[in-house]
Amino acid sequence: MQNRLLKKYSELSTFYREFQLHDLGSLAINRLTPRRGYTVRQNIAYGLKARQRLDLYLSSQTGTKPLIVFVHGGSWQHGDKRGYRFAGEAFTRYGYDVAVINYHLAPEHRFPGYVDDVAAALNFLDQQQGRLGISTERIALIGHSAGAFNIASLLYHPRKLELNVRQNIRTMIGIAGPYHFDYKGDPLAEHAFDPDVPYQQVMPCYFVEKNHIQHYLFLAEKDRIVKDSNALDLQQKLVELDNHCEIRVIPGTGHVSIMGSLSSLFSRFFSTRSAMIEILDRTLKVH
Numbered sequence: 001m002q003n004r005l006l007k008k009y010s011e012l013s014t015f016y017r018e019f020q021l022h023d024l025g026s027l028a029i030n031r032l033t034p035r036r037g038y039t040v041r042q043n044i045a046y047g048l049k050a051r052q053r054l055d056l057y058l059s060s061q062t063g064t065k066p067l068i069v070f071v072h073g074g075s076w077q078h079g080d081k082r083g084y085r086f087a088g089e090a091f092t093r094y095g096y097d098v099a100v101i102n103y104h105l106a107p108e109h110r111f112p113g114y115v116d117d118v119a120a121a122l123n124f125l126d127q128q129q130g131r132l133g134i135s136t137e138r139i140a141l142i143g144h145s146a147g148a149f150n151i152a153s154l155l156y157h158p159r160k161l162e163l164n165v166r167q168n169i170r171t172m173i174g175i176a177g178p179y180h181f182d183y184k185g186d187p188l189a190e191h192a193f194d195p196d197v198p199y200q201q202v203m204p205c206y207f208v209e210k211n212h213i214q215h216y217l218f219l220a221e222k223d224r225i226v227k228d229s230n231a232l233d234l235q236q237k238l239v240e241l242d243n244h245c246e247i248r249v250i251p252g253t254g255h256v257s258i259m260g261s262l263s264s265l266f267s268r269f270f271s272t273r274s275a276m277i278e279i280l281d282r283t284l285k286v287h
Helices: 002-032 081-092 113-127 146-155 229-240 272-284
Strands: 038-045 053-059 067-071 097-101 139-144 169-175 214-220 244-250
Touching: 002 081, 038 081, 053 081, 067 081, 067 113, 067 146, 081 097, 081 272, 097 113, 113 146, 139 146, 139 272, 146 169, 169 272, 214 229, 214 272, 229 244, 244 272
Parallel strands: 067 097, 067 139, 139 169, 169 214, 214 244
Antiparallel strands: 038 053, 053 097
16 A cells, blocks of 8 residues: 555656646747747637637638647646647648637536536537638547547547537547546546546546547657556557557657647657648548
């Protein structure tokens, strides 16, 4: 028991140390992120509650563009769309519009509240696409860490969520996501879930169904926070139902740095962005 507690403490310390660096790093990256090639509409309300806000990055390229919906991580208890200009810029330069959304945070809000927020944002984007100047005909969901769980749970949920655009979701890219784990007693996650509800009644692995979506699960080679088994277990469940799923490992990255490797500042040193653009171009763009 003592060894287990020490291990959890070490994981927690590592997580917060890395995320403090990430929060500072994302601010620095954002300041150095190019401002050309896109426009930004900030703090668009997709609901009536305080955190139901999104930033919309519109590519300057002409024509009807696919839409990426990006969901940030942060152990479900922190993180903000303001830190992800670099993600918006990383995709708009290749002809994608990007919605970066906020959602309500733990411990005040537990599962499934933050997943419901993602569903509300998608339905809003669909209903308001004309006013916003976007198209929801071809959508990719991308999430990091807790955000990757959120998009997986959006698709594979204990109760099927009402999504007007479900058939338009072509691609899911989960980055270092926890899809299959027991949150009870886990200091990184227990605050985000009801401890009286078994994880088997929550984790998306248990609610996979056959569909048309292309799934790509990105792993950080040096991830010390989320075990690879999360992605491997989800892949197994998807493949069992003849769904598409590929796992991509990004060398030289950790749980947090895999996100930074997506930015224009660092993308030349890592395969993260080039791999994602290849996937998005192949699954979303009309050829």
